[in-house]
Amino acid sequence: MMALKAYAVLEKDEYTGDIYFAPRAIVAAKAGANEYGDGELSYIQCRRAPWADAFAGKGVPAKVAVDHGWHFECHGCGIQIDSDLEEEHRLPVEGIVGTMHGAVYCCARCKWKYMKREARRKQEEAAAIEDFKAIVRARFPDADFADDESEFRGHHVYVTRADRSDFWHRGQVIVAFRFPGMKIGPAHFRLESYHRIGPAIAGYTCCNGDREAFEAYAGATRARQ
Ligand SMILES: [Zn+2]
Known part of the structure; x- marks a missing residue:
């Protein structure tokens, strides 16, 4: 098998791109152009990047790429990560x-904070689903x-x-449930409140073709209550 070589492929407009590993320049150029x-080869430039050869099959560490002029946006805090990181944010490039291709963080602490925040988000999402299931159960006991x-x-x-607070705003919550006679898809109880001003809109929806079945189900459960 021919050894893979690293190529830096950038589109010429904003100079965004990636490192591609390929046996020949044209293969890397086509992948980058796509x-x-x-898909236009004329929109991109493709140059050999021998410094990255050693990372074929492993992923190029972002800190090494920064040393070679690449820049990234921190996945945690959004700051620009480039060779000025130390000067502008007092964070070592090291x-x-x-890695390129994946999530890049300005430092280990920022990654840790991000992971913690994401775990908390998952908890909040699960709690929202449970709360809304309870609302649906009150109306449709056997949902x-x-x-x-x-x-x-x-x-x-x-x-x-909300910024720097422990309050989580529920912008959208949708819980799905099946019902007798359903043919196309689950019905939903949904809350939409993207805007914090004004009342949130909540209600039940179902697929068009299931409307009659859902209305019959709603009528029957109401009669039982
Ligand atoms: Zn960061």
Whole structure:
């Protein structure tokens, strides 16, 4: 097998791009053009990057790439990560975490804080789903929650944390449940409150083709209450 060599492929407009490993320049150029240049070779430049050869199959450490002029946005705090990191943020280039292609962090502490925040977000999302299931259960006591559905048809939650506070705003909460006579997909109880001003909108929705079945189900459960 021919050894893979590293090529830096950049689109010429904003100079965003990546390192590609390929046996020949044209292979790297085509891959880069597909991703960054609408498939047009004329939109990109492709140059050998021998400094990255050693990372074929492993991923290029972002801190090494920074030493060679690349820059990234921190996945945790959003600051620009480049060779001025030390001067502008008092963070050593050596401390940059992550590889090109993946999430890059300005330092290990920032990554740790990000992971902690994400774990907390997951907890908040799970709590929101439980709260909303309770609301649905009060109206439809035997609701069959669609916990196994994809994010597009099943439960979906969007929460944001208010700046520097412990308060999480529920921007969108959707819980999905099946009902007798359902043919197309689960019904949803959804809350949308993207804007913090004005009342949140909450209500039940179902797929168009299931409307009659859902209304019959709603009528029957109401009669029982
Ligand atoms: Zn950061």
